[in-house]
Amino acid sequence: MDPVHYDYLASFLLGASGLSLGNNKEYLLESRLIPLAQSMGWNGIPELITQLRLGRDKNLEDAVVEAMTTNETSFFRDKKPFEVMTSHIFPELVKSRATRRTIRIWCAAGATGQEPYSIAMTILENFPELRNWHIEMLITDISQQALGRSKEGVYSQFEIQRGLPVKLLMKHFEQNDKGWKVKEDLKKGMRWERFNLLDSYNRFGVFDLIMCRNVLIYFENKTKGDILDRMSKQLASDGYLMLGSAETILGITESYQKIPGLESGVYETIQGKVGATR
Known part of the structure; x- marks a missing residue:
């Protein structure tokens, strides 16, 4: 992943949700955002970022945050x-x-x-x-x-x-x-x-x-x-x-x-x- 794209997504997620991505999480971004981009008819993350930069689609912003959210849980977790x-x-x-x-x-x-x-x-x-x-x-x-x-x-x-x-x-x-x-x-x-x-x-x-x-x-x-x-x-x-x-x-x-x-x-x-x- 292009470092510029990584930095943009890290900054976007921090501002939109508070999620601190940290370093070396390229695999996580790619595994979750490439399928999202493809589901919207785009070839990959660069096109998704292009749309994000326009700032016109709140639904897209929400979808990116949702894709990066971890929902790990279980009943009576940790007891x-x-x-x-x-x-x-x-x-x-x-x-x-x-x-x-x-x-x-x-x-x-x-x-x-x-x-x-x-x-x-x-x-x-x-x-x-x-x-x-x-x-x-x-x-x-x-x-x-x-x-x-x-x-x-x-x-x-x-x-x-x-x-x-x-x-x-x-x-x-x-x-x-x-x-x-x-x-x-x-x-x-x-x-x-x-x-x-x-x-x-x-x-x-x-x-x-x-x-x-x-x-x-x-x-x-x-x-x-x-x-x-x-x-x-x-x-x-x-x-x-x-x-x-x-x-x-x-x-x-x-x-x-x-x-x-x-x-x-x-x-x-x-x-x-x-x-x-x-």
Whole structure:
């Protein structure tokens, strides 16, 4: 790949989505963007870049970002976050929200939906008293295709086998000709919206739990810090935000400090609390 083309695409992706491509990712660009270019009737990446430079086609820009987005996920991924939800986070929220009986959750970078459905199963299986509460879950992702799959809630046998216990499969899913479909009861209170983490969060209001796992690893430190600081303003004063196992706040932001006694690496800020699972 021409270095000029590489630099242009790296700059475009950084500005459009925050994705930091880094060096020596030519193979990744070619494997994902050549098929996209060909699907639009172009010979390859140079013609795609020519169209991008014109700046007239927002759909093309979105398609390039979507092609470069990684949607790797699985049910109950890493397990530890869901153990912390069961042992600490939801018991605390049940006590502190007993009067208003409302909990708001934001799954940022919710990908194809395994994480939000895992949270819903965690609640239903461990906190039956919350069935009569208003549990609202906002699921966002920059990929419209991933969001569509999340909302549909249909998974292949391979996807089901990645982390979902058989007991929960039989209880919360039903089989159809496409695979396994989430039962409607599990979708109660869920809302899906395409969203770029570089945009303003203000219209979303305040949340009790924000999940932003395994996405910040693709951003530069300055962008990570900006996202974390802005997310803290969307947390209730006793709310939580959980990061992925490969993510850290060290050297990124000084807004948080560790909460003693929680091995999962839970931090607190003057705005709320953040848990980075280890």
